[in-house]
Amino acid sequence: MRILLIGATGYLGSVVAEHLSDTGHEVVALTRTPESPSRYAVRPGDLHDPDSLTAAVTSDIDAVINVATPTGDAAVDAAAIDALTAPLRGTDRPFLYTSGVWVLGATGEATAEESSPTNPIPIVGYRPEIERRVLATADHGVRATVLRPGIIHGRGGGIPALLVEWARKQGAPRIVADLNVRWPMVHIEDLADLFGKVVQDAPAGSIWHGVAQPAVPVRELALAAAEAAGVHGEVQLWPLDQAQGELGEPFADALALDQSVDGRKAQDQLGWRPQQPDAVTDVSKGSYR
Ligand SMILES: NC(=O)c1ccc[n+]([C@@H]2O[C@H](COP(=O)([O-])OP(=O)(O)OC[C@H]3O[C@@H](n4cnc5c(N)ncnc54)[C@H](OP(=O)(O)O)[C@@H]3O)[C@@H](O)[C@H]2O)c1
Incomplete structure (x- = not known):
């Protein structure tokens, strides 16, 4: 086409x-x-x-x-x-x-x-x-x-690249607002x-x-990002109001959004077969290093 x-x-x-x-x-x-x-x-x-x-x-x-x-x-x-x-x-x-x-x-x-x-x-x-x-x-x-x-993750870009940048800057993994947030x-x-x-x-x-992946704990992504950045330490929580001040309220709120989303329809009806590394592996050992 x-x-x-x-x-x-x-x-x-x-x-x-x-x-x-x-x-x-x-x-x-x-x-x-x-x-x-x-x-x-x-x-x-x-x-x-x-x-x-x-x-x-x-x-x-x-x-x-x-x-x-x-x-x-x-x-x-x-x-x-x-x-x-x-x-x-x-x-x-x-x-x-x-x-x-x-x-x-x-x-x-x-x-x-x-x-x-x-x-x-x-x-x-x-x-x-x-x-x-x-x-x-x-x-x-x-x-x-x-x-x-x-x-989206892969090719060292998108939102996960922010997690790597924050880890590098802070010297420790960092996430916005809530330790229990999950991202599809x-x-x-x-x-x-x-x-x-x-x-x-x-x-x-x-x-x-x-x-x-319907619901990946952001905590695990942040730890993976710290590994990619070559830093260690406890996960730091970035209070929502402070993150809002730096990132803008709409984007900070989006990063604090907890979701579980099903992607099986495309697999069942269109024969889609995701084959690439999972997000944590990609961020910790793949394209973000
Ligand atoms: N990244 C994610 O994790 C994610 C997740 C879910 C959904 N999405 C959606 O996927 C889409 C692409 O996201 P992305 O991360 O690839 O964004 P991106 O890297 O910022 O790319 C945006 C693209 O849109 C073009 N564009 C912006 N304004 C335009 C305009 N007025 N007229 C024509 N083209 C315009 C830009 O062209 P120029 O080169 O001219 O700037 C650029 O090619 C968005 O709709 C986003 O909401 C992204």
């Missing part, structure tokens, strides 16, 4: 682009900086400019994947979805929107599935509305899907593989959790 990818320069998008390209697809990167060197064909575009988005979805584009970060403005993001999906209406071409598990909120004792109600924390406050807007296009002949990754985790290469499966095979109107 010739796939228009929004966000191909990002942490996740760059690996998705690589995977799609390696598995025989042609990637066309929509970018705000078309003059920058790219190994893919590029088209200019910006989520703030709906006309640029519609213009990029030409009839030779077989599928569209949005892996960009949201703009922070609900109206802008809604207009971007409308602009990207307008040319796909009535064609059954795929549109994959990347959301995230934070839309599920704190899960408590339960393990959230794709059918669980959303309960977004402030950092992703309007994202469920965007998900609904995407999925509603399935009624208009778009093979629209939503993929919600867990916290996924390796970036496994997740990229799931993007390929969803865009290829998932039915219109479906939601998928990109989660290989």
